[in-house]
Amino acid sequence: MSQLELLKSFIGQEFRVSPSPLMRWLNPTIISAKKGNLVFQYQVRPEWLNPIGNLHGGITAAIIDDILGATMFSLDEPAFFTTINNVIDYFSVAKPDQIIIAETFVIKHGKQFINAECNIWNNERTRLIAKGKSNFFKTEANNHNMSQKHIELSGNENLKQNYQNGIFN
Amino acid sequence: MSQLELLKSFIGQEFRVSPSPLMRWLNPTIISAKKGNLVFQYQVRPEWLNPIGNLHGGITAAIIDDILGATMFSLDEPAFFTTINNVIDYFSVAKPDQIIIAETFVIKHGKQFINAECNIWNNERTRLIAKGKSNFFKTEANNHNMSQKHIELSGNENLKQNYQNGIFN
Amino acid sequence: MSQLELLKSFIGQEFRVSPSPLMRWLNPTIISAKKGNLVFQYQVRPEWLNPIGNLHGGITAAIIDDILGATMFSLDEPAFFTTINNVIDYFSVAKPDQIIIAETFVIKHGKQFINAECNIWNNERTRLIAKGKSNFFKTEANNHNMSQKHIELSGNENLKQNYQNGIFN
């Protein structure tokens, strides 16, 4: 099963087999999954709030970063994607227990770099809550299976080393 | 006790009385607290990881957003601070259970807007893991007491309404 | 004539009456003009180049900042718009003498803040060269006439003072 097929097989369900521990904690329900275009749904939880009692911008940022990572996986490329940066603009609020929607898009798909964006909406998609964008750097991998809980990096210890130490090192 | 004095009184301890539910979940230890310059320490937890087993950039973003908010509180101004944006560059990785340090600085302190930055370091501060910056918009408040678990917005229902609905609405 | 009508009256022509001296130097031709959505065309000039002989990212940034400002004017609101930030991702190159296209969109239109984006394309709009986004802060004005070469700020010297000194001061 490809990574995209795995995502599709969880449409309508919580993505409890995500290889991202943070995603399992954020616990989204997959609404739709296409190559480079994911829609996930989340429910605002008590520990996600800011001092005023609304959704904390830090969780919004975490959701954006995490689903953008999953969007790279949906491309089914034999590569690792390192996030270079994340730029988030905050527009509106979400309340406790509110359902919010994250939708992603690939803006530019290069050989080495990918740029992608994420909109955070209220459940009816009538109000934009936040928008983020990231640049990703691709490193080719020999074996990269998202459906396994941990990612195997066989055959290229150098790559594994580089990836695990970060692109700036 | 002023907000800054409250932060100072927790130096060397976990800041369990933070008005930010997300901060209580992130559970930092306060290393130092000055007006506009905070140093917090965090330990990387299992649910904070990315698919490769390192600290997830989404948690790095959440930490940066949250401590920058606390930095606004440390200014002891009778105002609310709304985060306009957050821009994060990722440089290096952190491992499970690793201790990381967040330090904040105010770059520009205007009457209506404040710009502040946050560095994320390894515990020895020899390796920069990430750096973020945000712009904040100030709204004056009549009564704003950080030491109470929920923030009272007495005397100005209009302000409360505006703040709770977001600056873009 | 409203500001938007002024822009429309120059469709197919160089916008030589722009109130922005930088825009007059960049010398775009207006392709289309709608409220919050402008399309301008530019030709890459020798002094716009980088050391490798392509369009310099600094000029791309200048074009994005300038046309986003014009997009605020196109809204025909009796307000001044101060640019809070500008975030540009660079994707591809443009060559000497090449025609490039800038198109803008309003992403979020709030009472006090506006977020807008700009795409830079090759002339055929088959290749995205760069993308930028900005947050703007609105200050109400009593009299603000774009068709005059300099902007009159009658009736509110305080506002004029604030605007001319920058929002962070």
Added chain:
Amino acid sequence: MSQLELLKSFIGQEFRVSPSPLMRWLNPTIISAKKGNLVFQYQVRPEWLNPIGNLHGGITAAIIDDILGATMFSLDEPAFFTTINNVIDYFSVAKPDQIIIAETFVIKHGKQFINAECNIWNNERTRLIAKGKSNFFKTEANNHNMSQKHIELSGNENLKQNYQNGIFN
């Protein structure tokens, strides 16, 4: 003469031999030049203004992008540096004919990626006008001599091709 030595040899003078045509147009005077840390001085010109008669944010962006590029040259590495992004926060204004100062810093110097920042100050460095930051991607070069007016990319036509077409292509 190394690239850094070339920059040093123009301290106190306009850098009229810059390989960047845009820099020759912006016409800075070099105040100081160290590896990864440049200080340039500029004078605000009539075509650099915005509709209100102050320094246009687009020129601020151009200056930041351009001097950050020169900062990469000052590293004397046999590499080309492609700008991935540029993030600028605007804090205050500059007036016609005003002298402004740009100073750059390398924040993270990795093998493949470099992150650098630029502050724009008034001449006395008492007021911060803007601040920007960029990520750069390095591509190794065989022969790269800044002191020649055009850059020779001998021995590696592939590299030249890649560089000239942009990293996202």
